[in-house]
Amino acid sequence: MSKILVIAEHSDGKLNAGVAKAVAAAQKIGGEIAVAVLATDGAAVAAQAAKLDGVAKVVVVNNAANAYPIAAVLAPQIAELAAGYTHVLFPGTTFGKDLAPRVAAKLNVQQVSDIMAVHAPNKFDRPIYAGNAITTVEAAAGTVVATVRQASFNAVVGEGGSAAVETVSVSAALPSHTRFVKIEAQKSARPDLQAASRVVSGGRALGSSENFKVIYDFADKIGAGVGASRAAVDSGYVPNDMQVGQTGKIIAPELYFAIGISGAIQHLAGIKDARTIVAINKDPEAPIFEVADIGLVGDLFTVVPELQGKL
Amino acid sequence: MKVLVSVKRVVDYNVRIQVKSDGSGVVTDGVKFSMNPFDEIAMEEAVRLREKGKVTEIVAVTIGGAKNEETLRSALAFGADRAIHIKEEGEVQPLTAAKAFAAVLKKEGAQLFLCGKQAIDDDANQTGQMVASLLDIAQATFASKVEVDGAKAQITREIDAGLETLEVDLPAVVSVDLRLNEPRYLKLPDIMKAKKKPIETIGLGDVGVAIEAGSKTVKVSPPPARAKGIMVKTVDELVAALKSKGLV
Ligand SMILES: Cc1cc2nc3c(=O)[nH]c(=O)nc-3n(C[C@H](O)[C@H](O)[C@H](O)COP(=O)(O)OP(=O)(O)OC[C@H]3O[C@@H](n4cnc5c(N)ncnc54)[C@H](O)[C@@H]3O)c2cc1C
Numbered sequence: 349m350s351k352i353l354v355i356a357e358h359s360d361g362k363l364n365a366g367v368a369k370a371v372a373a374a375q376k377i378g379g380e381i382a383v384a385v386l387a388t389d390g391a392a393v394a395a396q397a398a399k400l401d402g403v404a405k406v407v408v409v410n411n412a413a414n415a416y417p418i419a420a421v422l423a424p425q426i427a428e429l430a431a432g433y434t435h436v437l438f439p440g441t442t443f444g445k446d447l448a449p450r451v452a453a454k455l456n457v458q459q460v461s462d463i464m465a466v467h468a469p470n471k472f473d474r475p476i477y478a479g480n481a482i483t484t485v486e487a488a489a490g491t492v493v494a495t496v497r498q499a500s501f502n503a504v505v506g507e508g509g510s511a512a513v514e515t516v517s518v519s520a521a522l523p524s525h526t527r528f529v530k531i532e533a534q535k536s537a538r539p540d541l542q543a544a545s546r547v548v549s550g551g552r553a554l555g556s557s558e559n560f561k562v563i564y565d566f567a568d569k570i571g572a573g574v575g576a577s578r579a580a581v582d583s584g585y586v587p588n589d590m591q592v593g594q595t596g597k598i599i600a601p602e603l604y605f606a607i608g609i610s611g612a613i614q615h616l617a618g619i620k621d622a623r624t625i626v627a628i629n630k631d632p633e634a635p636i637f638e639v640a641d642i643g644l645v646g647d648l649f650t651v652v653p654e655l656q657g658k659l
Numbered sequence: 660m661k662v663l664v665s666v667k668r669v670v671d672y673n674v675r676i677q678v679k680s681d682g683s684g685v686v687t688d689g690v691k692f693s694m695n696p697f698d699e700i701a702m703e704e705a706v707r708l709r710e711k712g713k714v715t716e717i718v719a720v721t722i723g724g725a726k727n728e729e730t731l732r733s734a735l736a737f738g739a740d741r742a743i744h745i746k747e748e749g750e751v752q753p754l755t756a757a758k759a760f761a762a763v764l765k766k767e768g769a770q771l772f773l774c775g776k777q778a779i780d781d782d783a784n785q786t787g788q789m790v791a792s793l794l795d796i797a798q799a800t801f802a803s804k805v806e807v808d809g810a811k812a813q814i815t816r817e818i819d820a821g822l823e824t825l826e827v828d829l830p831a832v833v834s835v836d837l838r839l840n841e842p843r844y845l846k847l848p849d850i851m852k853a854k855k856k857p858i859e860t861i862g863l864g865d866v867g868v869a870i871e872a873g874s875k876t877v878k879v880s881p882p883p884a885r886a887k888g889i890m891v892k893t894v895d896e897l898v899a900a901l902k903s904k905g906l907v
Pocket residue numbers: 550551552553576577578579580591592593594595596597607608609610611612613614615618628629630631634646647648649672696697779837
């Protein structure tokens with residue numbers, strides 16, 4: 349039977365939503381599921397993890413060195429915790445992507461990135477070429493270290509469970525060569541891009557950060573999260589954490605609006621799992637219309653305010 | 660200070676990927692290849708660090724078949740002083756590539772290893788982190804700003820929550836993100852000059868690395884197709900379409 353260790357991402361005492369998705373992938377693999385919380389004082393996070401459906405055990409490592417998640421510091425501890433487990437799973441967020449390979453190398457195994465489906469405990473689908481091809485891979489013998497693609501799994505429920513919480517200590521030597529300096533987080537009252545059921549994204553066509561107000565206003569009207577193309581981020585209209593695509597966030601909302609976005613393959617890589625894609629673009633030949641479920645040719649600066657008024 | 664930059668040869672980012680009908684992979688015959696765009700950014704950053712007087716030597720390294728020489732020539736045209744070609748026609752998975760790069764980094768005594776955050780073919784996003792892990796040195800992935808100051812560096816990283824800054828002791832691995840810089844356009848004189856620069860060709864065995872059994876590709880398939888959409892002519896029609904799907 350598989351024994352699966354899911355690594356918890358958390359900040360400010362809150363469990364990241366990606367963890368419940370990694371647990372969902374663990375359930376598909378099948379077996380006994382444990383969640384590891386590495387923190388200064390992991391009690392609050394552990395209590396949240398213990399409630400997740402399907403979790404049998406929560407392992408907590410308290411250490412002042414874990415105050416801020418630094419891959420080089422966390423990896424040796426996780427490699428030690430991994431003993432006895434068949435799988436170590438990470439959410440496919442920047443946290444997991446940074447950390448998982450560092451753990452895999454410590455365990456001397458290849459890693460499976462971005463699993464999107466589970467066929468067998470060691471057989472997975474994952475996207476390559478920006479999602480333009482899907483490869484089915486069989487992991488080699490040894491511990492399976494993998495990241496879980498966020499758009500591919502529905503989070504398990506986080507209320508019913510009551511897993512045992514166990515505090516453990518690890519003996520691994522921790523490096524001091526990497527130090528946290530600061531984080532500039534974008535605080536937004538809008539729904540989180542990766543969890544929102546509706547997302548409105550704007551592209552280069554917006555032309556300025558002032559004009560992006562058209563997108564924000566519309567998003568607020570329908571309670572949507574706001575995203576952007578790389579061109580809009582590179583041009584400085586919006587911050588980097590709003591980029592959707594191959595190298596930005598991969599999202600799977602019920603409803604996605606691509607406004608003034610041409611539909612480059614790298615952008616499409618981020619929205620392939622959106623249930624309904626609506627495109628508004630003034631160019632009838634724009635490639636976005638090839639993937640859109642509903643397309644409207646028109647100038648966004650007139651269409652979007654009109655739409656906002658009619659919803 | 661010496662910098663090592665890994666450069667991978669990949670299918671050009673403009674190519675529309677076609678999956679082979681037998682499911683064995685994607686079509687690469689007659690397809691344009693170029694340097695992984697993230698590796699171009701890594702090369703550019705190395706050159707800028709040299710222009711700022713922080714770096715004295717830039718060494719480019721690749722793993723792959725004979726055609727990877729083109730990729731190394733591009734790296735040399737960017738401004739690498741010399742290049743190392745680890746020749747291997749077969750498949751090299753990230754841990755194996757990382758072991759080879761770690762060995763080269765050690766042998767060269769380089770203080771910085773710059774690489775792309777991911778290669779746009781396999782999108783693995785692993786190699787740099789594995790190099791750092793194998794050598795127990797610092798890593799800063801997804802870099803959008805790199806400032807080297809003596810034996811330390813400050814790196815700004817693009818993470819889900821925003822922008823994070825780390826301070827690392829050198830030697831360190833930095834994997835670069837898109838907004839770190841805009842790679843220069845290669846000029847003909849630089850391309851000509853690059854032809855005369857030295858490329859050292861070695862094998863994986865020369866750096867003490869053997870290909871190990873890794874994950875096995877069972878099959879490659881095209882992504883599920885989306886159902887064909889509709890075009891509407893007016894905002895009223897759009898509203899009606901959204902309503903009929905129960906979306907608003
Ligand atoms: C390695 C790599 C990774 C990348 N990763 C990403 C990624 O993660 N995400 C991403 O988005 N991109 C990514 N890109 C960039 C991508 O290739 C495109 O350049 C980018 O998505 C284009 O953004 P855009 O659609 O906003 O701009 P454009 O392509 O310039 O399109 C603007 C669109 O707006 C329309 N338009 C203009 N004015 C109006 C108006 N008034 N009303 C309505 N429509 C209007 C135009 O017809 C056009 O279709 C990546 C590129 C590379 C090389």
